[in-house]
Amino acid sequence: MTERICSKVSCSREAVATLTFDYDGRMVALGPLGAGDDPHAHDLCAMHADRLSVPAGWTVLRHASFRTDPAA
Template identity: 50%
Template sequence: MSLVRRCSRTACGRPAVATLTYVYADSTAVLGPLATYAEPHCYDLCAEHSERLTAPRGWEVVRLSDGSAPSRPSGDDLEALANAVREAARPPERRAEAWGAPRKESGGAPGQGGPATGETRRGHLRVLRSPDS
Protein backbone atom coordinates (compact mmCIF):
# COMPACT_ATOMS: atom_id res chain seq x y z
CA MET A 1 0.00 0.00 0.00
CA SER A 2 1.54 3.32 -1.00
CA LEU A 3 0.76 6.39 1.02
CA VAL A 4 0.34 9.71 -0.72
CA ARG A 5 2.33 12.45 0.93
CA ARG A 6 0.30 15.57 1.67
CA CYS A 7 1.14 19.25 1.44
CA SER A 8 3.02 20.53 4.49
CA ARG A 9 1.02 23.76 4.63
CA THR A 10 -1.35 23.98 7.58
CA ALA A 11 -4.94 22.91 6.78
CA CYS A 12 -4.04 21.82 3.23
CA GLY A 13 -4.76 18.18 2.52
CA ARG A 14 -3.90 18.13 -1.18
CA PRO A 15 -1.28 15.67 -2.47
CA ALA A 16 2.29 16.95 -2.54
CA VAL A 17 3.99 17.44 -5.93
CA ALA A 18 7.16 19.34 -4.99
CA THR A 19 9.70 19.56 -2.17
CA LEU A 20 10.96 22.84 -0.75
CA THR A 21 14.41 23.09 0.85
CA TYR A 22 16.17 26.14 2.26
CA VAL A 23 19.88 26.88 1.82
CA TYR A 24 20.34 29.38 4.60
CA ALA A 25 24.00 30.12 3.80
CA ASP A 26 23.00 31.35 0.32
CA SER A 27 19.63 32.87 1.28
CA THR A 28 18.00 30.58 -1.27
CA ALA A 29 14.78 28.57 -1.31
CA VAL A 30 15.01 25.57 -3.65
CA LEU A 31 11.78 24.12 -5.00
CA GLY A 32 12.22 20.86 -6.86
CA PRO A 33 10.43 17.66 -7.77
CA LEU A 34 8.88 15.69 -4.93
CA ALA A 35 11.70 14.01 -3.00
CA THR A 36 11.73 10.23 -2.95
CA TYR A 37 11.58 10.20 0.84
CA ALA A 38 10.19 12.69 3.34
CA GLU A 39 13.22 14.41 4.85
CA PRO A 40 13.41 16.44 8.03
CA HIS A 41 13.70 20.20 7.41
CA CYS A 42 12.15 19.85 3.93
CA TYR A 43 8.59 20.78 3.09
CA ASP A 44 6.35 18.96 0.63
CA LEU A 45 3.99 21.29 -1.25
CA CYS A 46 0.91 20.77 -3.43
CA ALA A 47 0.74 22.26 -6.93
CA GLU A 48 -1.10 25.39 -5.79
CA HIS A 49 1.26 26.21 -2.94
CA SER A 50 4.38 25.46 -5.01
CA GLU A 51 3.19 27.85 -7.76
CA ARG A 52 2.43 30.63 -5.26
CA LEU A 53 5.69 30.23 -3.32
CA THR A 54 7.47 33.44 -2.40
CA ALA A 55 10.67 33.92 -0.42
CA PRO A 56 11.60 36.54 2.17
CA ARG A 57 13.03 39.82 0.92
CA GLY A 58 16.65 39.34 -0.15
CA TRP A 59 16.19 35.63 -0.77
CA GLU A 60 16.19 33.92 -4.14
CA VAL A 61 13.80 31.14 -5.23
CA VAL A 62 15.33 28.47 -7.45
CA ARG A 63 12.81 26.24 -9.22
CA LEU A 64 14.23 22.96 -10.45
CA SER A 65 12.50 20.81 -13.03
CA ASP A 66 13.03 17.05 -13.17
CA GLY A 67 12.29 16.90 -16.90
CA SER A 68 9.72 14.15 -16.50
CA ALA A 69 6.77 16.51 -16.50
CA PRO A 70 5.47 17.22 -19.93
CA SER A 71 6.44 20.61 -21.19
CA ARG A 72 3.68 22.90 -22.34
CA PRO A 73 3.20 22.71 -26.08
CA SER A 74 4.14 25.80 -28.04
CA GLY A 75 1.76 27.58 -30.39
CA ASP A 76 3.63 26.04 -33.33
CA ASP A 77 3.14 22.53 -31.93
CA LEU A 78 -0.57 23.08 -31.43
CA GLU A 79 -0.98 24.56 -34.90
CA ALA A 80 0.91 21.66 -36.50
CA LEU A 81 -1.26 19.18 -34.61
CA ALA A 82 -4.47 20.96 -35.67
CA ASN A 83 -3.30 21.00 -39.30
CA ALA A 84 -2.46 17.29 -39.19
CA VAL A 85 -5.90 16.48 -37.78
CA ARG A 86 -7.59 18.62 -40.46
CA GLU A 87 -5.55 16.89 -43.17
CA ALA A 88 -6.47 13.43 -41.87
CA ALA A 89 -10.15 14.40 -41.88
CA ARG A 90 -10.11 15.40 -45.57
CA PRO A 91 -11.68 13.04 -48.10
CA PRO A 92 -9.03 10.87 -49.86
CA GLU A 93 -9.33 12.71 -53.21
CA ARG A 94 -8.70 16.08 -51.52
CA ARG A 95 -5.71 14.64 -49.66
CA ALA A 96 -4.28 13.42 -52.98
CA GLU A 97 -4.66 16.93 -54.42
CA ALA A 98 -2.89 18.42 -51.39
CA TRP A 99 0.07 16.11 -52.07
CA GLY A 100 0.17 17.25 -55.69
CA ALA A 101 -1.02 13.88 -56.99
CA PRO A 102 -3.64 13.56 -59.71
CA ARG A 103 -7.23 12.95 -58.61
CA LYS A 104 -6.89 9.17 -58.97
CA GLU A 105 -4.98 7.39 -56.22
CA SER A 106 -1.70 7.06 -58.11
CA GLY A 107 0.47 7.64 -55.03
CA GLY A 108 3.51 9.69 -54.26
CA ALA A 109 7.20 8.93 -54.37
CA PRO A 110 8.28 5.84 -52.41
CA GLY A 111 9.20 6.63 -48.84
CA GLN A 112 7.72 10.11 -49.07
CA GLY A 113 4.35 9.24 -47.62
CA GLY A 114 1.21 10.47 -49.27
CA PRO A 115 -1.80 8.66 -50.69
CA ALA A 116 0.07 5.51 -51.80
CA THR A 117 1.25 4.70 -48.27
CA GLY A 118 -1.81 5.98 -46.42
CA GLU A 119 0.38 8.47 -44.62
CA THR A 120 -0.25 12.17 -44.20
CA ARG A 121 2.67 14.33 -43.17
CA ARG A 122 2.84 17.96 -42.14
CA GLY A 123 6.08 19.27 -40.71
CA HIS A 124 7.29 16.89 -38.03
CA LEU A 125 3.86 15.28 -37.45
CA ARG A 126 2.59 12.22 -39.28
CA VAL A 127 -0.96 10.81 -39.35
CA LEU A 128 -1.46 7.22 -40.51
CA ARG A 129 -4.80 6.07 -41.82
CA SER A 130 -6.36 3.05 -40.18
CA PRO A 131 -5.87 -0.17 -42.21
CA ASP A 132 -9.67 -0.54 -42.15
CA SER A 133 -10.24 2.68 -44.13
Protein backbone atom coordinates in the same frame (compact mmCIF):
# COMPACT_ATOMS: atom_id res chain seq x y z
CA MET B 1 3.60 4.04 -1.71
CA THR B 2 1.35 6.22 0.41
CA GLU B 3 0.08 9.56 -0.77
CA ARG B 4 2.10 12.51 0.46
CA ILE B 5 0.17 15.52 1.70
CA CYS B 6 1.08 19.22 1.50
CA SER B 7 3.02 20.47 4.53
CA LYS B 8 1.03 23.71 4.77
CA VAL B 9 -1.25 23.90 7.79
CA SER B 10 -4.87 22.98 7.01
CA CYS B 11 -4.04 21.81 3.47
CA SER B 12 -4.97 18.25 2.60
CA ARG B 13 -4.02 18.33 -1.10
CA GLU B 14 -1.61 15.82 -2.58
CA ALA B 15 2.02 17.02 -2.59
CA VAL B 16 3.70 17.45 -5.97
CA ALA B 17 6.90 19.29 -5.02
CA THR B 18 9.54 19.38 -2.31
CA LEU B 19 10.90 22.63 -0.88
CA THR B 20 14.32 22.91 0.76
CA PHE B 21 16.17 25.88 2.26
CA ASP B 22 19.78 27.05 2.42
CA TYR B 23 19.63 29.64 5.17
CA ASP B 24 23.31 30.64 4.92
CA GLY B 25 23.02 31.20 1.17
CA ARG B 26 19.52 32.72 1.44
CA MET B 27 18.27 30.30 -1.18
CA VAL B 28 15.15 28.16 -1.62
CA ALA B 29 14.96 25.17 -3.98
CA LEU B 30 11.66 23.84 -5.30
CA GLY B 31 11.71 20.60 -7.25
CA PRO B 32 10.01 17.25 -7.79
CA LEU B 33 9.06 15.25 -4.71
CA GLY B 34 12.14 14.21 -2.81
CA ALA B 35 12.80 10.84 -1.22
CA GLY B 36 10.70 11.84 1.79
CA ASP B 37 13.26 11.13 4.48
CA ASP B 38 14.75 14.63 4.87
CA PRO B 39 13.44 16.32 8.02
CA HIS B 40 14.43 19.72 6.60
CA ALA B 41 12.39 19.35 3.40
CA HIS B 42 8.75 20.35 3.05
CA ASP B 43 6.28 18.89 0.57
CA LEU B 44 3.90 21.27 -1.20
CA CYS B 45 0.78 20.84 -3.32
CA ALA B 46 0.62 22.47 -6.76
CA MET B 47 -1.25 25.53 -5.45
CA HIS B 48 1.22 26.26 -2.65
CA ALA B 49 4.22 25.56 -4.90
CA ASP B 50 2.85 28.09 -7.39
CA ARG B 51 2.18 30.70 -4.67
CA LEU B 52 5.61 30.32 -3.05
CA SER B 53 7.09 33.59 -1.82
CA VAL B 54 10.39 34.14 -0.02
CA PRO B 55 11.90 36.96 2.01
CA ALA B 56 13.41 39.92 0.13
CA GLY B 57 16.97 39.17 -0.94
CA TRP B 58 16.45 35.41 -1.17
CA THR B 59 16.83 33.43 -4.40
CA VAL B 60 14.36 30.80 -5.58
CA LEU B 61 15.64 27.91 -7.69
CA ARG B 62 12.72 26.20 -9.43
CA HIS B 63 13.03 22.94 -11.29
CA ALA B 64 12.00 23.41 -14.94
CA SER B 65 8.76 21.47 -14.38
CA PHE B 66 7.63 24.09 -11.82
CA ARG B 67 8.24 27.23 -13.87
CA THR B 68 5.11 29.22 -14.55
CA ASP B 69 6.85 31.71 -16.85
CA PRO B 70 7.87 30.00 -20.12
CA ALA B 71 10.66 32.55 -20.60
CA ALA B 72 12.21 31.83 -17.18
